[in-house]
Structures are given as structure tokens and as C-alpha cells.
Amino acid sequence: GSSTDEIADRxxxxxxxxxxxxxxxxxxxxxxxxxDYFYESPFLTDVEFDAKPQVMLIGQYSVGKTSFIRYLLGxxxxxxxxxxxxxxxxxxxxxxxxxxRVIPGNALSVHPDLPFRGxxxxxxxxxxxxxxxxxxxxxxxxVTLVDTPGxxxxxxxxxxxxxxxxxVVAWFAERADLILLLFDAHKLDISDELKGAIDALKGxxxxxxxxxxxxxxxxxxxxxRVYGALLWSLGKTMTSPEVARVYVxxxxxxxxxxxxxxxxxxMEEKDLMKDLAVLPRQSAVRKINELVxxxxxxxxxxxxxxxxxxxxxxxxxxxxKQAKLIADLPNVFRSIxxxxxxxxxxxxxxxxxxxxxxxxxxxxxxxxxQKQIDAxxxxxxxxxxxxxEELPSExxxxxxxxxxxxxxxxxxxGMANVPVPVTAAKYGKQDAHESNPFxxxxxxxxxxxxxxxxxxxxxxxxxxxxxxxxxxxxxxxxDVLVKTGLSKDQLRQIWNLSDMDRDGLFDRDEYVVAMFLxxxxxQKGRPIPxxxxxxxxxxxxxxxxxx
Numbered sequence: 001g002s003s004t005d006e007i008a009d010r011x012x013x014x015x016x017x018x019x020x021x022x023x024x025x026x027x028x029x030x031x032x033x034x035x036d037y038f039y040e041s042p043f044l045t046d047v048e049f050d051a052k053p054q055v056m057l058i059g060q061y062s063v064g065k066t067s068f069i070r071y072l073l074g075x076x077x078x079x080x081x082x083x084x085x086x087x088x089x090x091x092x093x094x095x096x097x098x099x100x101r102v103i104p105g106n107a108l109s110v111h112p113d114l115p116f117r118g119x120x121x122x123x124x125x126x127x128x129x130x131x132x133x134x135x136x137x138x139x140x141x142x143v144t145l146v147d148t149p150g151x152x153x154x155x156x157x158x159x160x161x162x163x164x165x166x167x168v169v170a171w172f173a174e175r176a177d178l179i180l181l182l183f184d185a186h187k188l189d190i191s192d193e194l195k196g197a198i199d200a201l202k203g204x205x206x207x208x209x210x211x212x213x214x215x216x217x218x219x220x221x222x223x224x225r226v227y228g229a230l231l232w233s234l235g236k237t238m239t240s241p242e243v244a245r246v247y248v249x250x251x252x253x254x255x256x257x258x259x260x261x262x263x264x265x266x267m268e269e270k271d272l273m274k275d276l277a278v279l280p281r282q283s284a285v286r287k288i289n290e291l292v293x294x295x296x297x298x299x300x301x302x303x304x305x306x307x308x309x310x311x312x313x314x315x316x317x318x319x320x321k322q323a324k325l326i327a328d329l330p331n332v333f334r335s336i337x338x339x340x341x342x343x344x345x346x347x348x349x350x351x352x353x354x355x356x357x358x359x360x361x362x363x364x365x366x367x368x369x370q371k372q373i374d375a376x377x378x379x380x381x382x383x384x385x386x387x388x389e390e391l392p393s394e395x396x397x398x399x400x401x402x403x404x405x406x407x408x409x410x411x412x413x414g415m416a417n418v419p420v421p422v423t424a425a426k427y428g429k430q431d432a433h434e435s436n437p438f439x440x441x442x443x444x445x446x447x448x449x450x451x452x453x454x455x456x457x458x459x460x461x462x463x464x465x466x467x468x469x470x471x472x473x474x475x476x477x478x479d480v481l482v483k484t485g486l487s488k489d490q491l492r493q494i495w496n497l498s499d500m501d502r503d504g505l506f507d508r509d510e511y512v513v514a515m516f517l518x519x520x521x522x523q524k525g526r527p528i529p530x531x532x533x534x535x536x537x538x539x540x541x542x543x544x545x546x547x
Contacts, residue, residue, distance in 0.1 A: 011283065011284045013390075014284045014287070014288070014387055014390060014391070015049050015050060015284070015287065017383075017387060018049055018287055018288065018291055018387070019046055019049050021291070021379055021383055021384075022044055022049075022291065025375045025376060025378075025379050026291075026294070026295055026298060026376065026379070027043060027044075028372065029298050029299075029302055029372050029373075029376060030043055030298055031043070032302070032366050032369070032372070033298070033301050033302050033305045033306075033365075033366065034305075034360075035297075035298055035301055037356065037360075038301060038348060038353060038356050039297065039301075039348065040121065040167070041118070041171075041174070042117070042118040042121070044294075045117065047112070047113060047114065047115050047117070048115050048175070049287060051114075051115040051144070051175070052142065052143055052144050052280075052283075053142070053143045053144070053177035053178070053279040053280055053282075053283045053286070054115075054143065054144045054145075054146055054172070054175055054176045054177055054178075055143055055144070055145050055146065055176065055177065055178045055179075055180065055276065055279070056145075056146040056148065056169075056172050056173065056176040056178070056179050056180070057069065057145070057146065057147055057148060057180045057182060058148050058151075058169065058179065058180070058181050058182070058194075058197055059148075059150070059151065059181060059182030059183065059184075059194075060150060060151045060152070060183075060184070060187070060191060060194055061150025061151065061152060062150060062184065063150070063182040063183060063184040063213055063214075064182060064184070064213045064214060064251060064252060065147055065148070065150070065182055066080060066081065066147060067251075067252040068180075068182065068211075068213070068251045068252060069094065069145055069147055070252070070253075070469060071251060071252045071253050071421060072139055072145070072276075072421065073094070073135075073137055073139050073140070073469065074139075074421060074469045074470045074471060074507070075135075075137075075468050075469030075470065075471045075505070076468050076469055077094055077133045077135055078100045078101060078102045078133045078134065078135060079092060079102040079131060079133045080133070089129065089149050089150075090129040090130060090131055090149055091105075091129065091130045091131075091146065091147070091148055091149065091168065091172075092130075092131055092132070092133055092146070092147040093108065093116065093130075093131075093132050093133070093144060093145070093146050093147075094132075094133045094134075094135075094137075094140055094144065094145040094146075094147070095114070095132055095133070095134050095140055095144055096134070096135070096136065096137055096140035096141050097134035097135065097136065098136060098504075099134070099135075099136075100134065100135045100136075101134050102131055102132070102133055102134075103131060103132035103133075103134055104127075104131060104132075105119070105126070105127035105128065105129070105130030105131055105132075106127050107132075108130065108131070108132045109127060109130070114132075115175060118171065119168075119171065122163050122164065122167065122168055122171075123163055125161075125162035125163050126162070126163035126168060129149070129161075129162075129163070136502075136503040136504045136505070137503060138419045138501050138503055139418055139419060142279070142280050142418045142419075143177075143276070143279055143280070143418055146172055146176070148169065148172075149161075149165070151191060151193045151194045151197065152191065152193065165193065165196075165197070166193075166196045166197055166199070166200040167200070169197045169200045169201070170200040170201070173200065173201050173204045173207070174204070174290070175290075176204070176207060177207065177279050177282070177283060177286050178207055178209060178275065178276065178279060179201060179204060179207045179208045179209070180209055180210075180211055181198070181208060181209070181210045181211065181244075182210075182211045182213050183210065183211065183212050183213065183230055184213055184214050185212055185213065185214045185215045185217065185218050185222075185223065185226050186214060186217065186218070188226060188229055188230055188233060190233050190237055195237050198237050198238060199237075201238075202239065203293065203345070205238065205244075206289075207286075208238075208244060209244075209245050209246075209247065209272070209275060210230070210234065210244045210245065210246040210247070211246070211247050211249075211251060211272070212226065212227060212230055212246055212247070212248045212249075213249070213250065213251050214250060215248045215249055215250060215261070215265065216249070216250040216256040216257045216258050216261070216265065217250075217257050217258065218258075219258065219260060220260050220261060223248070223261065227246070227248060230246060231243065231244075231246065234246075247268045247269070247271065247272040248261075248264065248265065248268050249264075249265035249266075249268045249269050249272075250265060251269065251272075253421070253469070253470075273421070276418050277418045277419075279418060280418065284391060285391060288384060288387060288388065288391075291384075292380065292384060295376055295379060295380060296343070296346040296380070297346055297348070298376065299342075299346070299373060299376045299377075300336075300342055300346040300347055300348075301348065302368055302372065302373060302376075303336050303340050303342065303368065303373075304332075304333075304336055304347075304348075305365050305366070305368070306365075306366075306367060306368025307332065307335075307336050307368075308325055308332070308357075308362050308365060309362060309363075309365040309366065309367050309368070310367070310368075311325055311362075312362050312363050312365075318361075318362070318363050321362075322357075322361070322362045322363075325362070326354050326357050326358060329350055329353070329354050329357075330350065333347055333350065445534075446539065447539055448535065449535070449536075449538055449539055450533075450535040450536050451512050451513065451516055451536060451538070454512055454515070454516055455508065455509065455512045455538075458508075458511065458512055458515060459508070462508050462511050462512075465480065467507075467508075470507055470508065471505040471506065471507050472505060472506040472507075472511060473505060474504045474505060477505065477506040477511070477514070480511075480514075481494065481495065481514065481518065484518045484522060485522075486518060486521060486522070490521060490528060493528045494514055494517045494518060494521075494528060495514070497513065497514075497517060497528070497529070497531070497532055498510045498511075498513045498514035498517065500513075500537070500538075500541040500544050500545065501541065501544055509538035509540055509541060510538075510541075512538070513532070513536065513537075513538065516536065532545070
């Protein structure tokens with residue numbers, strides 16, 4: 001509807017304003033003080049501002065990262081590797097696209113419309129272990145998923161990688177909207193490399209959610225012990241004062257091995273899925289937050305570089321003075337912090353910064369321009385708060401909230417909630433009719449489906465066709481339709497009516513609709529309707545038709 005268009009439009013208006021702020025006020029300061037060199041973070045392009053929300057998964061090998069992605073997508077994906085040994089030895093980004101294919105890392109890192117252009121800095125051996133998995137998917141229409149290599153314990157792995165794993169993780173973390181840290185309820189040891197990866201997430205604690213996976217394979221008492229041990233380990237590893245949110249459960253499509261905690265696991269999964277579903281709505285806030293973090297770092301860097309330049313002698317002894325300032329960097333930082341009343345968290349890491357300083361000549365630094373700093377302060381104190389005012393907040397009156405949010409349930413232009421899996425059957429419940437075994441009456445318009453009986457009857461024939469992750473491939477669905485003997489033109493119309501989410505695949509509900517339409521033409525001689533009657537549209541697809 002138009003109100004959901006408004007939400008999408010508001011996000012794109014805010015994004016456009018952020019681009020303007022960055023281009024006009026922040027970028028000139030970044031260039032003047034070599035932000036890209038000191039922070040190893042390239043200047044931002046429009047693509048980064050326009051990018052879909054990203055979800056990154058991190059964990060030791062065999063914790064179920066790839067199985068979790070498969071569960072989320074409802075199907076296998078190109079280039080997928082699953083197994084108990086370390087199978088995912090590469091960074092994989094999952095993106096939406098018309099055809100299924102694997103895209104090599106080199107191509108991804110230079111693609112003008114994808115936000116991966118800064119990755120070439122990590123070298124050829126990284127790019128050879130980086131790939132894209134493209135496929136048509138309603139989930140990937142709203143978010144991009146990033147699967148990371150399984151982390152092993154011990155030093156061996158670190159030397160074998162051939163690239164700086166933690167730096168790559170830090171690069172993705174900066175751009176992620178949500179970071180999922182997965183742990184296996186069986187093996188909780190946090191290896192050195194995993195600890196290094198968690199350290200690389202510093203400053204992004206607000207995005208981290210922890211998942212204690214495979215928790216259905218231990219009993220309740222063991223689970224309490226493991227949960228306690230995980231919180232204790234995380235407390236030692238993560239320096240944030242906040243306690244990390246840990247979701248407990250079994251995050252794949254298989255039924256639970258142990259039903260002791262099924263109600264708890266079901267509630268936990270619903271909470272996690274809700275976190276994922278609302279990501280597109282929160283992406284504007286995340287973009288604002290990331291830009292604020294960056295501006296604060298840029299401002300601090302300008303003060304540091306300006307101060308170092310100021311200390312340099314005009315003629316003699318430049319090299320000596322430079323070496324002295326680098327050796328005395330902790331005191332230099334301290335005096336800048338006091339002089340300009342800055343936050344310690346906005347300063348660069350002192351070790352890597354001092355090694356960067358050794359490679360440059362202070363005499364060539366640019367002097368500090370107070371006018372540029374004032375412009376950055378104006379952005380932080382005026383422009384950003386004005387943008388935040390345009391976003392929904394708890395302080396808004398119901399009327400203001402309605403005006404800002406539009407119809408909160410819908411969504412368009414990539415603003416819809418992410419369609420996450422709903423699987424009561426996994427928890428030992430019946431999906432089909434909830435509490436009434438005879439289904440819903442026609443009066444219950446939201447939940448009544450005229451084809452429910454056919455759907456129950458066709459379960460066997462659908463399963464016999466070998467759906468992958470709940471979906472029939474385009475080829476299998478086409479073969480089924482061709483066998484009906486209907487003309488190509490009729491089948492084209494039936495396909496258009498049945499493939500309601502336009503992903504080129506049939507799930508069970510779409511298969512039922514297609515079979516119903518074929519039957520109506522063959523058995524009853526009815527014409528193919530221009531659009532589906534409301535009662536024939538499956539309840540799971542009605543939000544698509546309403547749009």
C-alpha cells in the first residue's frame with residue numbers, strides 16, 4: 001500500500017541525506033588527514049549507503065552456520081558445503097539474483113553495485129577464498145547473508161589461512177546490521193582464533209547476538225550448566241558491560257532430538273526470527289549510527305594529525321622529533337584527549353597507529369582546519385538529531401508514530417519484513433490447523449483456504465517430487481505442468497498465477513494452486529482466471545497479492 005511505500009521512501013530520503021552529509025562534510029576531512037590509510041577503511045561510496053542489511057555468521061567449525069542459513073532460506077544454495085569436518089573454508093556472501101550461480105571473489109570485489117569493493121586490499125589469497133552464492137530468494141530480497149569459515153582451535157589454522165582473518169571479520173562487522181555468534185552446546189571451548197575474531201567485533205557489541213545451537217541434544221540439567229559456562233566464557237572474552245543476548249535451541253529444519261525444552265526452544269527461535277525479520281526497518285538507524293561512529297573517529301584523527309604537525313620544527317631535526325613523538329604516543333594521545341575533551345573510545349588502536357606513523361613523514365601532514373572540525377560538530381549536533389527525528393521513537397505519540405511508520409505490517413521496495421521460517425512441526429505440533437483438526441470456517445477470512453483439503457491430499461505427491469528445503473526447482477515444477485498436456489500459453493498463465501512470490505520455484509502451497517488450476521481446465525473445462533479468487537490464495541501468500 002501507499003503507506004508502506006512511504007516507509008521505503010523515508011528510508012531512501014534519509015539515505016540520500018546521509019550521502020550528502022558524507023560527501024560534503026566528512027569525505028574532505030577524511031582525505032585531508034588520510035583516514036583510509038590510518039584506519040585501513042576505504043572512502044565510502046553510494047553503494048555502501050544503499051546496501052541491503054547484512055547478517056554475518058561466525059563460529060567454530062561444525063556449529064551449524066551453513067545449516068542455519070539453509071533453514072532460513074528454506075533450500076540449498078549454490079556452493080553449499082555441510083559436514084562435521086571444517087567444510088566452509090571460505091567467506092560466502094549470499095545474494096538475491098535471477099539465476100543460481102557461484103560468483104568468484106575477484107568479480108564480487110569489483111562489482112559496481114555490490115558493497116564489497118574494499119575487499120581487494122586483503123590480497124589474492126583472500127579473494128580466492130571469497131565467493132558469492134546467488135539465487136532467487138524472498139529472504140535475500142531483503143537481506144544479504146555472510147557465512148564465514150569455520151574456526152579451528154590452535155595455531156595451525158592461523159598460519160594456513162594466507163590472509164588476516166580477524167581483519168576481514170572486522171571489515172564485515174563494520175558493515176553488518178546483525179552479527180550472529182554460534183556456539184555448539186557440545187563443545188564450548190573458545191579457541192584463540194575465535195577470541196581474536198570476537199576482539200575484532202569491539203565497538204559493534206550492539207549488533208551481536210549469540211546462538212547456543214544443537215541444544216536439543218543434551219538434557220535440561222546439562223543445558224543449564226552449558227548455558228552458564230557460555231555466559232561465563234563470553235564475559236571473559238567480550239569486554240562490553242552489557243550481557244550478550246543468547247538464543248538457545250536447534251536452528252535447522254530437523255525435528256528436535258529431545259522434547260524436554262521444546263517450548264523454550266520454540267519461544268527462543270521466534271525471538272531470534274523476529275530480530276531478523278525487522279532488520280530492513282532498522283537499517284536507516286544502523287546507517288546513521290555507523291556514520292556517527294565514523295565521524296567521531298575522523299574528528300579525533302584530525303586533532304591527532306593536526307597536533308603532530310604543530311609539534312614539528314620548521315627546519316632542522318624533523319626526523320628526530322618524529323621518532324620522539326612516536327615513542328611518546330601514549331602521552332600525545334592523553335594531552336589531545338584532555339585538550340579537546342574527546343572520548344577514549346574514538347582514538348585509534350595505539351599499536352597499529354604507531355606502526356602506520358613510522359611509514360609517513362609528519363612534515364608532509366596537513367595542518368588542522370578548525371572550520372572543518374566545526375562542520376563535523378554541526379553534523380553531530382544538528383543534522384544527525386534532525387534525521388533521527390524523522391524516524392519512529394518510543395517518545396512519539398500514537399498519531400506521530402502512525403504518520404512515521406505507515407502501516408507497520410506491510411512493506412515494499414525491499415522494506416517488507418524478512419520472510420523467516422515458521423515451523424511448528426519441528427516442535428512436535430501440527431502446522432496445518434492449529435487447535436481445530438477440521439480446519440477453519442469460511443467466516444474466518446484470514447485463515448480459511450478453499451484448497452486446504454486438496455493441500456492435505458497432495459502432500460504425498462509433492463514430497464514424491466523431491467523438493468529441496470521445501471521448494472520444487474523450476475525444472476521439476478515445469479515438468480509436472482507439461483505432463484498435464486495443456487498448451488504452452490495456458491501453462492504460462494497458470495505459472496504466473498501460481499508462482500506468487502516470483503522466485504521461479506514452487507513451494508507446497510504454490511504447487512497446490514497450480515494443480516487446482518490445471519484440474520479446473522482439464523476436468524471442469526473452466527477458463528483460466530485473470531487473477532486468483534481471494535479464497536484460493538494461500539494464507540501464507542496473501543500479503544504478496546495485497547501489494
